[in-house]
Amino acid sequence: MSTLPSTAELLSAARVVSIPMRIKFRGILHREALLVEGPAGWGEFCPFPEYDDAEAEPWLRSAIEAGWQGFPPAVRKRVAVNATVPAVPAAEVEPILARFGPVVAVKVKVAELGQTTADDLARVAEVRRLLPAAGLRVDANGGWTVAEAITALTAFAEHTLEYAEQPVMAIDGLRAVRLELRRRGIDLLIAADESVRKETDPLRVAREDAADLLVIKAAPLGGVRRALEIVAQAGLPAVVSSALDTSVGISAGVALAAALPELPYACGLGTVSLMQGDVTEHPLVPDGGWLTTGPVQVSDDLLKAYAADPHRTTWWLERLERVSTRLGAA
Known part of the structure; x- marks a missing residue:
């Protein structure tokens, strides 16, 4: 990707959610994710909490691709x-x-x-x-x-x-x-x-x-x-x-x-x-x-309903800032 969004741009666009699971999966009872909205749509940054920043880096690249570049053409619907x-x-x-x-x-x-x-x-x-x-x-x-x-x-x-x-x-x-x-x-x-x-x-x-x-x-x-x-x-x-x-x-x-x-x-x-x-x-x-195929229409009401608590939100935003810096965002 030729141009990365700045760290400040990512942080300002970020929303953190915690969604309960119907059943424990991978030891998880609540799935946390950080969502970012860019000019091309929404992207998701949700590396599992135990992953270090190096392993989380490609997850952020994927979220940026979705939000700032969009997806390549489909060959099936x-x-x-x-x-x-x-x-x-x-x-x-x-x-x-x-x-x-x-x-x-x-x-x-x-x-x-x-x-x-x-x-x-x-x-x-x-x-x-x-x-x-x-x-x-x-x-x-x-x-x-x-x-x-x-x-x-x-x-x-x-x-x-x-x-x-x-x-x-x-x-x-x-x-x-x-x-x-x-x-x-x-x-x-x-x-x-x-x-x-x-x-x-x-x-x-x-x-x-x-x-x-x-x-x-x-x-x-x-x-x-x-x-x-x-x-x-x-x-x-x-x-x-x-x-x-x-x-x-x-x-x-x-x-x-x-x-x-x-x-x-x-x-x-x-x-x-x-x-x-x-x-x-x-x-x-x-x-x-x-x-x-097709874009997802994110609901602001649901983002609020499933918003992570302040402590976890801070944890994810700090993680986003560190990983964004690793990518070379200003």
């Missing part, structure tokens, strides 16, 4: 979206799925700290029982060892998964899991998420033949245009996902998915359904398993 099932007991799966309505695919969170493979298997089996024709994928967020991943994914194979997302954290571990499953005759694709967005070299996972597809998020990669470049250079199929965003952040994910030349899998952009509120009167929740 709507995007297929999967439901997301957190690491809940199997008995809680059905009401969670009901919030998403009809969907073509479901992502199931697994490898939660304190849970067992039996817990994961019960959750996966319940999703498959309820939606026998849906594409089914699991996401471990790098929570397994190589041996644990192979054991779990072998057990899951009877439920015909589309792919397993980030079963282990390290790239060499991903490759080891992928090769061992092939050796066992288990036809399960391996998807890389953290090994793309948390690596200093996001293309390494493709070069080392450690994954079959990429899971990409606009914000952690620095925006829609940068994410498109990474996918093009990697030469692998891509699934677009979200980082538990409000509809403003989801709109960037939809713009990314809509701009990809090919989009073979339903995307993980339905997580607004896991929240009890939003910043728009027309939340980006799937309609029949689809999201359409």
Whole structure:
């Protein structure tokens, strides 16, 4: 981007919200986000609180792209979206799925700290029982060892998964899991998420033949245009996902998915359904398993209703100021 908004401009345009979750997700009960309004629309800056300023930097670039540059042209008007099932007991799966309505695919969170493979298997089996024709994928967020991943994914194979997302954290571990499953005759694709967005070299996972597809998020990669470049250079199929965003952040994910030349899998952009509120009167929740492209109309009333408390607002504004300075804004 040729010209960055100044730090003062960003601070004056910033609004901080805290939106309660319907259910704990990633250990979060309230999702905090900082929104900025620029000449091209609204952008969202919501790196998780534990991320340091260096890791938060691309998230701000993404928010600035949305607010001051806008998104690249779309090649499709709507995007297929999967439901997301957190690491809940199997008995809680059905009401969670009901919030998403009809969907073509479901992502199931697994490898939660304190849970067992039996817990994961019960959750996966319940999703498959309820939606026998849906594409089914699991996401471990790098929570397994190589041996644990192979054991779990072998057990899951009877439920015909589309792919397993980030079963282990390290790239060499991903490759080891992928090769061992092939050796066992288990036809399960391996998807890389953290090994793309948390690596200093996001293309390494493709070069080392450690994954079959990429899971990409606009914000952690620095925006829609940068994410498109990474996918093009990697030469692998891509699934677009979200980082538990409000509809403003989801709109960037939809713009990314809509701009990809090919989009073979339903995307993980339905997580607004896991929240009890939003910043728009027309939340980006799937309609029949689809999201359409277009800008989000942010409601000032909802910004006020979900405004973060003064302490947290100050924390986010100070974070914005530090990260903006890192970007070189005046």
